[in-house]
Amino acid sequence: MSPSTSRAVLITGCSTGIGACTARILRERGYRVFATARRSEDVARLKQEGFEALQLDLLDSASIHGAVAEVLHRTDGHLYALFNNGAYGQPGAVEDLNRATLRAQLETNVLGWLELTNAVLPAMRRAGEGRIIQNSSVLGLVALRLRGAYVTSKFAIEGMSDTLRQELHGTGIHVALIEPGPIRSEFRANALKAFRYHIQRDHSPWHETYRAAEARMANAEADAPFTLGPEAVARCVVHALEARRPRVRYHVTFPTRLFAFLRWLLPARAMDAVLRGVSRGENR
Numbered sequence: 542m543s544p545s546t547s548r549a550v551l552i553t554g555c556s557t558g559i560g561a562c563t564a565r566i567l568r569e570r571g572y573r574v575f576a577t578a579r580r581s582e583d584v585a586r587l588k589q590e591g592f593e594a595l596q597l598d599l600l601d602s603a604s605i606h607g608a609v610a611e612v613l614h615r616t617d618g619h620l621y622a623l624f625n626n627g628a629y630g631q632p633g634a635v636e637d638l639n640r641a642t643l644r645a646q647l648e649t650n651v652l653g654w655l656e657l658t659n660a661v662l663p664a665m666r667r668a669g670e671g672r673i674i675q676n677s678s679v680l681g682l683v684a685l686r687l688r689g690a691y692v693t694s695k696f697a698i699e700g701m702s703d704t705l706r707q708e709l710h711g712t713g714i715h716v717a718l719i720e721p722g723p724i725r726s727e728f729r730a731n732a733l734k735a736f737r738y739h740i741q742r743d744h745s746p747w748h749e750t751y752r753a754a755e756a757r758m759a760n761a762e763a764d765a766p767f768t769l770g771p772e773a774v775a776r777c778v779v780h781a782l783e784a785r786r787p788r789v790r791y792h793v794t795f796p797t798r799l800f801a802f803l804r805w806l807l808p809a810r811a812m813d814a815v816l817r818g819v820s821r822g823e824n825r
């Protein structure tokens with residue numbers, strides 16, 4: 542591990558959850574943290590907490606490029622790492638997704654990350670070093686019912702990151718994927734908002750299942766089994782920043798390790814049966 546003193550890290554989605562926690566932990570370790578959020582009130586709060594906070598909305602190219610320009614200006618062109626983290630989950634069966642809903646999911650979770658990554662890479666190439674850390678998910682490895690939009694976005698991030706890692710080989714820039722299982726955050730509350738906003742539920746063949754899923758998402762108190770706090774992800778981010786050779790994939794939580802193993806072990810249809818069982822269990 543190398544000392545972290547004042548290396549600059551840009552993080553997206555710092556209003557809550559994993560982004561907020563990682564920003565605090567990295568600052569405590571001596572990093573210069575550029576904590577970004579899309580809403581001005583969250584940016585103001587982060588500034589009050591002492592962060593160099595900037596507005597960055599992944600849906601808005603001008604906001605992405607404005608934030609990167611400001612970070613590079615303040616660091617004299619030296620941004621060590623980007624933690625792509627800001628995203629949301631769009632629940633709903635695949636047959637209830639329309640183009641606009643899937644497009645919105647991919648605009649935030651994939652295209653925003655792509656645009657931001659490509660905006661910081663020239664500075665990292667000039668420096669001959671850098672870290673791109675992608676907050677993927679266990680759902681970047683396996684699919685679960687009623688999460689098709691989110692699964693599509695995280696599989697896309699996995700594929701894009703695997704490609705980018707090969708393209709950046711030998712440049713000194715490392716790409717690491719973090720794959721959390723359930724983590725305590727505002728994720729479910731935000732997914733519920735996206736569900737109610739985008740999914741026409743009344744005439745769906747999934748109507749009954751949706752009711753159970755909605756109740757589960759609305760129950761902020763009940764953690765899924767093996768849920769960990771956001772520090773578990775932050776610890777992996779620290780390793781991905783400080784290891785001479787970061788891991789390609791960080792499996793956070795027992796479910797991620799288990800599903801990664803089962804995916805390797807089982808034929809696809811047997812894996813489907815396991816995953817259908819998980820969905821049935823959680824929506825009972």
Ligand SMILES: NC(=O)c1ccc[n+]([C@@H]2O[C@H](COP(=O)([O-])OP(=O)(O)OC[C@H]3O[C@@H](n4cnc5c(N)ncnc54)[C@H](OP(=O)(O)O)[C@@H]3O)[C@@H](O)[C@H]2O)c1
Pocket residue numbers: 553554555556557558559560578579580597598599600625626627628629649676677678679720721722723724725726727728729731
């Ligand atoms: N929690 C889990 O169980 C879990 C598991 C696997 C992976 N992950 C991944 O972890 C990451 C962080 O999620 P979380 O669990 O910390 O959930 P969270 O508490 O809901 O945080 C998500 C963050 O993303 C931000 N965001 C959403 N849309 C954005 C946009 N257009 N531009 C910029 N920021 C945007 C949110 O901002 P607003 O507050 O403005 O909405 C919020 O700061 C995500 O990539 C998620 O896929 C989470």
